[in-house]
Amino acid sequence: MQLEEIKKRTNPLNRYNLAVLLMMFVLATWSWKSTEMSVGVLAKGWLNMIVYLTGNPEIENSGFFPPASSSTGIVKYVKLMVETVQMAFLALILSVAISFPLAFFASRNTLEIIFPGQRLFDRVIRKVSYITTRFVANLARSINELVWSLMFVSAVGLGPMPGILALGVHTGGVLIKLFSEGIENIQSEPVTALTATGAGPLKVIRYAVIPQISPFFVSMLLYRFESDVRSATILGFTGAGGIGVYLYDKLRSYENRDVTTMLIIIIITVAIVDRMSAWIRKKYT
Amino acid sequence: MKTIKAVKVKLGYGNKVVLTDIDLEVSGGEFISIIGPSGVGKTTLLMAINGNVKIFDGEMSVLNHNLRTIGNTDLKSIRARIGVIFQGYHLVKRLNVLDNVAGGMLRKMNSLQAAIKYYRHDQYELIYGYMRAVRLENEALQRCDRLSGGQMQRVAIARALAQEPEIILADEPISSLDPISATGVMDTLARINKEYGLTVIANLHQLEYARRYSRRIIGMNKGRIIYDGKPEALDDATVARIYQGERAGEVEPSLEFPLPAAARVAVYNA
Ligand SMILES: Nc1ncnc2c1ncn2[C@@H]1O[C@H](COP(=O)(O)OP(=O)(O)OP(=O)(O)O)[C@@H](O)[C@H]1O
Ligand SMILES: [Mg+2]
Numbered sequence: 360m361q362l363e364e365i366k367k368r369t370n371p372l373n374r375y376n377l378a379v380l381l382m383m384f385v386l387a388t389w390s391w392k393s394t395e396m397s398v399g400v401l402a403k404g405w406l407n408m409i410v411y412l413t414g415n416p417e418i419e420n421s422g423f424f425p426p427a428s429s430s431t432g433i434v435k436y437v438k439l440m441v442e443t444v445q446m447a448f449l450a451l452i453l454s455v456a457i458s459f460p461l462a463f464f465a466s467r468n469t470l471e472i473i474f475p476g477q478r479l480f481d482r483v484i485r486k487v488s489y490i491t492t493r494f495v496a497n498l499a500r501s502i503n504e505l506v507w508s509l510m511f512v513s514a515v516g517l518g519p520m521p522g523i524l525a526l527g528v529h530t531g532g533v534l535i536k537l538f539s540e541g542i543e544n545i546q547s548e549p550v551t552a553l554t555a556t557g558a559g560p561l562k563v564i565r566y567a568v569i570p571q572i573s574p575f576f577v578s579m580l581l582y583r584f585e586s587d588v589r590s591a592t593i594l595g596f597t598g599a600g601g602i603g604v605y606l607y608d609k610l611r612s613y614e615n616r617d618v619t620t621m622l623i624i625i626i627i628t629v630a631i632v633d634r635m636s637a638w639i640r641k642k643y644t
Numbered sequence: 645m646k647t648i649k650a651v652k653v654k655l656g657y658g659n660k661v662v663l664t665d666i667d668l669e670v671s672g673g674e675f676i677s678i679i680g681p682s683g684v685g686k687t688t689l690l691m692a693i694n695g696n697v698k699i700f701d702g703e704m705s706v707l708n709h710n711l712r713t714i715g716n717t718d719l720k721s722i723r724a725r726i727g728v729i730f731q732g733y734h735l736v737k738r739l740n741v742l743d744n745v746a747g748g749m750l751r752k753m754n755s756l757q758a759a760i761k762y763y764r765h766d767q768y769e770l771i772y773g774y775m776r777a778v779r780l781e782n783e784a785l786q787r788c789d790r791l792s793g794g795q796m797q798r799v800a801i802a803r804a805l806a807q808e809p810e811i812i813l814a815d816e817p818i819s820s821l822d823p824i825s826a827t828g829v830m831d832t833l834a835r836i837n838k839e840y841g842l843t844v845i846a847n848l849h850q851l852e853y854a855r856r857y858s859r860r861i862i863g864m865n866k867g868r869i870i871y872d873g874k875p876e877a878l879d880d881a882t883v884a885r886i887y888q889g890e891r892a893g894e895v896e897p898s899l900e901f902p903l904p905a906a907a908r909v910a911v912y913n914a
Contacts, residue, residue: 475716476716546737548730548732548734549734549736551730551734552730552734552735552803553736553747553750555694555696556723556727556728556747556803557722557723557724557751558720558747558750559720559751561758561759562750562753562755565758565759565761566736566743566747566750570739570743571736571737
């Protein structure tokens with residue numbers, strides 16, 4: 360290859376990059392226009408936010424500060440926060456129980472292990488498994504956990520249980536997608552080697568696939584747990600248990616100082632969870 | 645009864661034919677080397693024996709099973725009787741030496757055991773024995789991504805041994821090793837060939853090793869077998885014809901030319 364050719368091909372200001380840049384600009388302008396974004400409105404209105412935080416003059420005691428500090432309140436909110444984390448934890452177990460086995464049916468390479476062969480029948484069964492699992496995963500994933508929560512509340516009534524089911528199902532769908540992408544990116548050589556020993560699909564997956572993806576699995580699990588704890592704090596808005604029930608209640612009755620207390624408890628908990636998962640992640644990988 | 649028998653087979657991948665007119669008969673206990681230029685299809689020939697390559701035409705049977713009609717269960721059972729040492733080892737890098745060697749005996753474990761990687765005492769003893777056979781018992785708990793190339797090569801051999809196979813297919817088992825480790829690995833293969841009566845078929849790039857260790861050499865060129873006989877009968881002219889492939893035709897022999905020294909000389913002389 361000539362130097363001129365190499366220079367031309369490695370120039371960052373090439374037509375492709377410029378086109379992408381232009382496209383981003385057009386998309387952003389279009390979106391800005393149709394969503395009626397406006398710097399002016401924010402510039403004029405941001406003071407109202409301060410008024411909201413310090414309290415509506417027409418409603419007595421409606422400010423967010425200072426946080427409510429009665430010990431009975433704090434104890435109650437901490438207990439609710441613990442319940443919220445418990446919800447997220449059970450949801451995590453549920454979502455893993457759903458997604459871990461299914462992810463292998465949503466990945467082309469593991470389907471080749473589970474249903475080997477090149478006959479038409481083998482290929483059809485692989486395709487069908489792939490499409491069905493991905494479809495189920497997409498369904499579970501694209502319906503928001505709040506919507507799932509409303510549905511489960513109507514099925515099993517108020518309380519933490521519908522929240523756990525909602526989070527579990529939604530996260531199950533997310534994890535199938537994440538896991539299967541991880542599985543499809545593994546190296547195929549160990550699989551070839553263990554298949555060549557005549558071992559069956561379960562053993563090949565156990566010895567050649569799982570060791571390769573386990574750090575990624577753990578990492579995704581922890582990431583989902585963190586975000587499930589955050590989601591669980593607002594699931595209560597639908598009546599599905601956790602601290603969200605009270606958060607919603609107090610917001611509606613303008614008892615905003617209690618809201619601040621709850622928010623502080625949430626922030627501290629989320630920080631602790633993030634810390635712990637960072638530690639586990641480091642330990643594991 | 646022949647261990648491997650191929651009559652006029654055509655082998656390849658998808659709709660691409662790599663090898664044509666392959667006639668091959670192997671009996672139990674042989675030590676065979678396959679030589680030939682890069683890309684000629686040595687790996688393809690080995691993998692065909694393990695039922696991993698498409699057969700377009702001809703007949704091929706391995707361990708008394710016709711590969712063209714074999715079903716899934718039978719294929720698994722003949723694979724169990726053939727140990728493969730892959731070019732580039734194909735180890736599970738995140739597992740330690742012990743678990744990688746155990747990978748060779750998966751068929752003998754029940755699923756539950758395999759799921760939690762629980763080995764019985766006799767299984768530990770077997771694995772330990774194979775690790776000792778390749779002198780890796782001290783690295784037993786070391787993860788394979790922390791091993792040297794030669795050590796990984798030996799893990800791959802131990803895994804193949806753990807399978808207790810009747811045939812070992814070794815794809816360039818010494819390609820990335822220094823002369824001393826290479827001799828060590830070849831000695832190991834020669835020993836298991838003699839002691840256990842295993843059939844060993846090895847692809848080699850180093851002609852000297854092929855001559856030294858095997859009693860039969862198969863030379864390939866342009867997708868065909870052009871030599872099949874004793875090492876002593878393999879003369880320089882034939883070596884030149886073997887290595888004078890598509891590539892040797894295009895590329896002028898030079899100092900970087902990736903040929904064994906003997907073949908290089910032969911190409912110059914031809
Ligand atoms: N999985 C595959 N799919 C399609 N073509 C393949 C595949 N594996 C190998 N080939 C092709 O088959 C031909 C022979 O490859 P093979 O690996 O058997 O050569 P080789 O003699 O082992 O070479 P080397 O000495 O470099 O290992 C090559 O042209 C290669 O591109
Ligand atoms: Mg090869």
